[in-house]
Amino acid sequence: MRNPLLTMLLTLPLMAAAETPNPVTLEIPNMNCGLCPITVKQALQKVPGVENVRIDFERKTASVRYDPDRVQPEALIEATGNAGYPATLQE
Numbered sequence: 001m002r003n004p005l006l007t008m009l010l011t012l013p014l015m016a017a018a019e020t021p022n023p024v025t026l027e028i029p030n031m032n033c034g035l036c037p038i039t040v041k042q043a044l045q046k047v048p049g050v051e052n053v054r055i056d057f058e059r060k061t062a063s064v065r066y067d068p069d070r071v072q073p074e075a076l077i078e079a080t081g082n083a084g085y086p087a088t089l090q091e
């Protein structure tokens, strides 16, 4: 027989992880030429805790895998914004 409390405790971390996706997808609408993705990628890779950056120029998105103990998505948005590319978290 399963202990409901134990089940809840085991499920909670998974729910928290679902709220903050990792990798997270950023929408970066003003990537408009072939050099933009390079600039955006470099800006994201400079953020401590970022592990992997994948840019999709066609969709104008960046998929970023990060160490959640070291960096939060807000810092990623700040980094692209500082580089001239305001971003939003994809729903």
Ligand SMILES: [Cu+2]
Residues within 6 Å of the ligand: 031, 032, 033, 034, 035, 036, 037
């Ligand atoms: Cu460009």
